[in-house]
Amino acid sequence: MSTAQTPPAVLRVSGITKAYRVGRGLIRRVAGAQHNTLKALDGVDLELRRGEVLALVGESGSGKSTLAKILVNSTTPTSGTVEEAGLKAGATRRERARRVQMVFQDPYSSLNPRLTVGSMLAELLTLHRIVPRKEIRQESIRLLGRVGLREDVLDAYPSQFSGGQRQRIAIARALAVRPDVLVADEPVSALDVSVQATILDLFRSLQAELGLSILFIAHNLAVVQHLSQRVAVMYLGRIVEVAETAELFANPRHPYTRALIDSIPRMSAESVNDLFDIEGEPPSPFDVPSGCRFHPRCPVAVDRCRREDPALMRVGAAHQSACLLAEDLAPYPGAQKAEEAR
Amino acid sequence: MSTPTAVLVGFKARRRASRRRSLKPWYRNGTLMAGIVIVALLVLVALCAPLLTPYSPIAQHLEDALQAPSAAHWLGTDKYGRDVLTRLLWSTRVDLRIGFLAVFIPFVVGSVLGGLAGYFGGWLDLIVMRIVDVFFAFPFYIMVIVLVFVLGSGEASIYLAIAAVSWVSYAKIIRGEVLVAKQQDYVVAARLGGVPHATILLRHIGPNVLSQAIIYAMSDIVMDIMAIVTLGYLGLGIAPPTAEWGSMILDGQEFITTQWEQATIPGLAVVVTSLGLSLLGDGLSDLLSPDRRK
Numbered sequence: 001m002s003t004a005q006t007p008p009a010v011l012r013v014s015g016i017t018k019a020y021r022v023g024r025g026l027i028r029r030v031a032g033a034q035h036n037t038l039k040a041l042d043g044v045d046l047e048l049r050r051g052e053v054l055a056l057v058g059e060s061g062s063g064k065s066t067l068a069k070i071l072v073n074s075t076t077p078t079s080g081t082v083e084e085a086g087l088k089a090g091a092t093r094r095e096r097a098r099r100v101q102m103v104f105q106d107p108y109s110s111l112n113p114r115l116t117v118g119s120m121l122a123e124l125l126t127l128h129r130i131v132p133r134k135e136i137r138q139e140s141i142r143l144l145g146r147v148g149l150r151e152d153v154l155d156a157y158p159s160q161f162s163g164g165q166r167q168r169i170a171i172a173r174a175l176a177v178r179p180d181v182l183v184a185d186e187p188v189s190a191l192d193v194s195v196q197a198t199i200l201d202l203f204r205s206l207q208a209e210l211g212l213s214i215l216f217i218a219h220n221l222a223v224v225q226h227l228s229q230r231v232a233v234m235y236l237g238r239i240v241e242v243a244e245t246a247e248l249f250a251n252p253r254h255p256y257t258r259a260l261i262d263s264i265p266r267m268s269a270e271s272v273n274d275l276f277d278i279e280g281e282p283p284s285p286f287d288v289p290s291g292c293r294f295h296p297r298c299p300v301a302v303d304r305c306r307r308e309d310p311a312l313m314r315v316g317a318a319h320q321s322a323c324l325l326a327e328d329l330a331p332y333p334g335a336q337k338a339e340e341a342r
Numbered sequence: 343m344s345t346p347t348a349v350l351v352g353f354k355a356r357r358r359a360s361r362r363r364s365l366k367p368w369y370r371n372g373t374l375m376a377g378i379v380i381v382a383l384l385v386l387v388a389l390c391a392p393l394l395t396p397y398s399p400i401a402q403h404l405e406d407a408l409q410a411p412s413a414a415h416w417l418g419t420d421k422y423g424r425d426v427l428t429r430l431l432w433s434t435r436v437d438l439r440i441g442f443l444a445v446f447i448p449f450v451v452g453s454v455l456g457g458l459a460g461y462f463g464g465w466l467d468l469i470v471m472r473i474v475d476v477f478f479a480f481p482f483y484i485m486v487i488v489l490v491f492v493l494g495s496g497e498a499s500i501y502l503a504i505a506a507v508s509w510v511s512y513a514k515i516i517r518g519e520v521l522v523a524k525q526q527d528y529v530v531a532a533r534l535g536g537v538p539h540a541t542i543l544l545r546h547i548g549p550n551v552l553s554q555a556i557i558y559a560m561s562d563i564v565m566d567i568m569a570i571v572t573l574g575y576l577g578l579g580i581a582p583p584t585a586e587w588g589s590m591i592l593d594g595q596e597f598i599t600t601q602w603e604q605a606t607i608p609g610l611a612v613v614v615t616s617l618g619l620s621l622l623g624d625g626l627s628d629l630l631s632p633d634r635r636k
Binding site (some may be wrong): 043072078095100101102110114127 | 532534536541550
């Protein structure tokens with residue numbers, strides 16, 4: 001994978017697992033009840049390269065948000081390592097915190113209702129000594145301009161803004177400390193459809209103009225189709241497929257990815273939605289299926305899938321899949337149909 | 343290119359109407375205004391007590407004892423010949439002062455301990471909350487009475503006793519609020535920005551959780567005044583010559599059949615004070631709670 005053109009990784013996680021023990025109350029322990037372990041993440045390897053938008057896609061409960069929390073260092077993994085490129089050994093906690101910032105899903109709970117936008121930004125600018133004290137106002141205005149807001153926003157409280165504007169403020173706050181990496185946890189899924197596109201455009205311009213590396217989490221592929229360079233698909237605590245965006249859409253090598261692509265509603269007479277349908281809910285993370293964890297819902301599963309647990313394997317130049325049948329999957333008909341539909 | 347699919351999916355309509363700020367200005371809130379008016383009048387009476395009557399609340403005039411209400415003594419005189427109305431007005435001073443001051447220490451102590459326990463969790467939380475549980479196991483008035491009995495009567499021991507018992511309520515309220523607030527994304531965001539714990543507690547969490555404690559404090563003042571009156575009635579409160587509603591009720595009850603107003607009017611004063619503070623508390627909770635909490 002490491003060809004000459006591949007930019008270096010700014011953030012790399014390897015072998016990340018995160019287990020939550022549930023039901024460990026005193027009475028249950030005395031009664032000798034077995035405690036359940038919920039494996040939110042089960043061996044995740046992923047790298048975010050400098051200047052790219054990497055999309056992380058998966059259903060609810062697939063572990064996307066847990067992975068995001070680990071990346072921003074707000075939760076510690078049960079095992080595995082997080083490497084930040086260029087981090088000096090003696091870096092302070094504050095310096096470590098500065099480098100990776102996050103944009104949250106719900107712009108209504110991510111802004112303190114009792115702080116003005118200006119004081120919110122000023123706090124971070126002062127704390128990290130980003131600019132001299134007398135330039136704080138100027139820098140705040142610059143940040144707001146960066147996210148498409150005007151100067152008069154400074155003295156307003158979050159309750160005076162709409163969801164989209166709040167999300168812009170949240171992005172400005174994340175940018176205030178000049179991070180290297182932005183982790184965006186479903187930043188548009190709480191917004192009205194009319195606003196989603198404008199926020200996606202903003203992320204695109206942040207990548208293009210600031211060279212920011214962005215991990216963009218979404219629960220469906222459509223949102224990230226025109227934004228990300230690479231896509232990682234998660235299912236039940238594992239990454240099941242990683243590829244460049246165009247490659248993934250044209251040539252998905254995991255049945256789950258195919259199902260996700262087929263679930264994108266398209267405006268055409270000939271819908272492709274019924275090609276690759278998966279049924280039911282994802283299995284409980286307390287009770288992960290044996291073998292391939294996708295096999296109970298997989299339309300092409302064979303006997304082998306019930307026994308062998310596939311690892312992420314290389315299936316193309318910059319394409320990895322965790323499907324035992326990745327090589328044998330029939331050429332993807334959806335891609336062609338979707339192309340025709342355009 | 344077809345229509346960008348991005349704008350078609352992921353649509354989650356969320357009802358936010360409940361979070362909008364009420365358009366009604368605070369002075370249009372009837373409950374709040376009624377509370378403010380009653381409490382303001384009481385405070386005014388307390389401040390101006392010496393100006394409102396010509397008599398001394400403690401000087402005895404035994405020759406005038408137990409007079410019926412008249413033009414000179416609107417509510418009559420007690421068994422020591424002191425003007426009942428004068429004592430009633432001066433009592434307002436003592437009871438309100440102790441009520442308000444007694445709330446202050448437990449408010450601060452309870453909020454700090456509850457806030458730290460909720461925010462840091464772990465063993466600190468375990469220890470603080472088990473102590474809280476122990477205090478909660480005893481009824482409020484019984485504990486206050488026992489503590490004042492042990493510490494000896496007087497204003498200082500009333501403050502101490504009330505503080506020792508009622509901080510637990512504030513600790514519980516604030517801890518619960520902090521547990522919710524610290525999960526809020528804006529707190530997580532501040533943490534990710536490298537903001538230190540102390541700043542997060544004081545600047546980001548504090549202002550968002552204190553309103554609940556302030557609302558509770560209003561009803562707590564009522565509890566405290568009731569406790570002071572109860573102590574006065576039991577002869578454990580403020581030392582005798584000082585006018586105080588509880589001791590006035592105690593002094594007046596032996597004449598309840600002949601001069602009912604001596605015990606009843608101070609009792610009504612307690613009722614009115616409680617009503618005013620309760621209305622104030624309710625009004626404040628209307629004003630502070632629904633929209634600003636999250």
